[in-house]
Amino acid sequence: MKRLWKIFKAGIIYENPLLMLMIGLCSALAVTTNVSNGVGMGLAMTFVMLFSEVIISLFRKVIPNSARMPIFIIVIAAFTTIIDLVMKAYFPELSKSMGVFIPLIVVNCIIMGRVEAFASKEKVLDCVADSLGMGLGYTWVLVGIAAFRELLGNGTLAGLQVMPASFEPILFFILPPGGFLVFALFISLNIWLKGRMQKASAKAEAKAEEVAA
Amino acid sequence: MMKDIVKLGLILAAFAAAACVGLAFVNQATEAQIAVNAEKQLNESLSGLFPEAEKFVDATAELKIADPAVALEAAYLVERGGAPLGVAVKAKGQSYGGPTTVLVGVTLDRRIAGVRILDGKDTPGLGANAMNPTFFVDKSKKTTFPGQFSGKALSDPFEVKNDVVAITASTITSKAITKMIKASADAASARLEAFAAAPAEAAPGGK
Numbered sequence: 338m339k340r341l342w343k344i345f346k347a348g349i350i351y352e353n354p355l356l357m358l359m360i361g362l363c364s365a366l367a368v369t370t371n372v373s374n375g376v377g378m379g380l381a382m383t384f385v386m387l388f389s390e391v392i393i394s395l396f397r398k399v400i401p402n403s404a405r406m407p408i409f410i411i412v413i414a415a416f417t418t419i420i421d422l423v424m425k426a427y428f429p430e431l432s433k434s435m436g437v438f439i440p441l442i443v444v445n446c447i448i449m450g451r452v453e454a455f456a457s458k459e460k461v462l463d464c465v466a467d468s469l470g471m472g473l474g475y476t477w478v479l480v481g482i483a484a485f486r487e488l489l490g491n492g493t494l495a496g497l498q499v500m501p502a503s504f505e506p507i508l509f510f511i512l513p514p515g516g517f518l519v520f521a522l523f524i525s526l527n528i529w530l531k532g533r534m535q536k537a538s539a540k541a542e543a544k545a546e547e548v549a550a
Numbered sequence: 551m552m553k554d555i556v557k558l559g560l561i562l563a564a565f566a567a568a569a570c571v572g573l574a575f576v577n578q579a580t581e582a583q584i585a586v587n588a589e590k591q592l593n594e595s596l597s598g599l600f601p602e603a604e605k606f607v608d609a610t611a612e613l614k615i616a617d618p619a620v621a622l623e624a625a626y627l628v629e630r631g632g633a634p635l636g637v638a639v640k641a642k643g644q645s646y647g648g649p650t651t652v653l654v655g656v657t658l659d660r661r662i663a664g665v666r667i668l669d670g671k672d673t674p675g676l677g678a679n680a681m682n683p684t685f686f687v688d689k690s691k692k693t694t695f696p697g698q699f700s701g702k703a704l705s706d707p708f709e710v711k712n713d714v715v716a717i718t719a720s721t722i723t724s725k726a727i728t729k730m731i732k733a734s735a736d737a738a739s740a741r742l743e744a745f746a747a748a749p750a751e752a753a754p755g756g757k
Binding site (some may be wrong): 362366370380399400401403404407408411415416418419422423425426427433434437487491493495508 | 566569572573577583585672678681718719
């Protein structure tokens with residue numbers, strides 16, 4: 338149980354796919370102009386990652402090493418198409434505003450990376466923990482960046498006007514350069530958080546040693 | 551060696567077949583709902599453009615769009631009590647990110663009744679703002695990009711940055727959609743000419 342928790346936790350701060358591993362940035366920067374896009378993309382990614390990792394982990398002993406890439410792509414593409422169709426059927430508005438980025442989950446490096454580096458070697462339960470952790474790590478960053486950009490760049494949150502009417506939106510934040518800037522701020526925030534957490538755990542360990550001594 | 555290749559191929563085929571079966575099931579489960587959504591959206595858009603209309607008569611075969619880059623998808627004669635109100639045209643063309651579908655209504659006095667963007671593949675946050683109901687090109691008047699065409703006379707130049715306000719940082723999208731709207735409106739207008747030429751066709755008691 339403790340091991341699963343550790344795997345799950347890794348994706349959120351220590352090995353955050355966007356802020357630490359720095360993969361899959363392209364679509365992350367592009368969709369984060371609106372909080373509902375951030376939530377939708379995060380959940381869609383988590384869904385595809387969860388099911389792809391589980392399936393590939395289940396079949397990891399029968400997937401031949403030399404044909405693993407095409408098999409990974411088939412599995413990921415199948416789940417991406419499923420989420421695309423489901424969103425089109427039941428969340429048409431969201432699916433419309435996310436446009437082409439949902440089908441592009443197929444080639445998202447985060448999923449390919451986790452499947453290749455983790456799911457093809459580890460047990461099913463570990464993969465569930467890993468994909469949920471990575472998914473949550475991806476989603477919080479997307480929602481955070483999107484909230485920041487939407488609030489300053491458009492004066493709204495998830496489409497609802499929050500800033501007073503006198504507030505002149507700073508368009509810079511909605512445009513790609515603003516995305517890079519906010520993204521960089523989140524990277525530094527994450528490094529700061531990581532540093533603090535490491536210090537705290539080091540202290541706890543030292544204390545535990547003292548007690549033991 | 552040969553055996554290995556065959557084995558790899560068979561394993562790959564097995565995965566592909568399993569994925570296909572799964573997708574077929576999901577497609578079957580969602581297909582009807584997606585079609586219902588599209589139809590609902592079209593109907594809502596049509597009655598949004600012509601709130602007074604009672605009937606939309608399919609007239610796709612009677613229209614032609616002159617611009618080869620814009621494809622006619624459907625056209626409707628808009629009627630109320632047998633008398634024509636205008637023509638609605640659904641057309642598809644190429645925008646910055648991919649094919650985009652617009653619905654354009656034209657009234658009898660050669661003005662745009664309204665424009666709806668039904669589908670598009672432009673960049674979220676930029677070109678896709680053409681479809682965003684809360685993105686205003688004119689913040690003080692709360693006009694959306696397609697909204698600015700409502701009531702526009704067909705004799706206007708339809709030029710971005712002249713009489714059409716562009717979406718910030720999406721000039722290509724703005725120009726492409728404006729072109730589609732103009733082409734569709736011209737086709738609708740040509741059909742309206744036919745009304746004037748043959749008023750008997752529009753007489754009450756039609757289909």
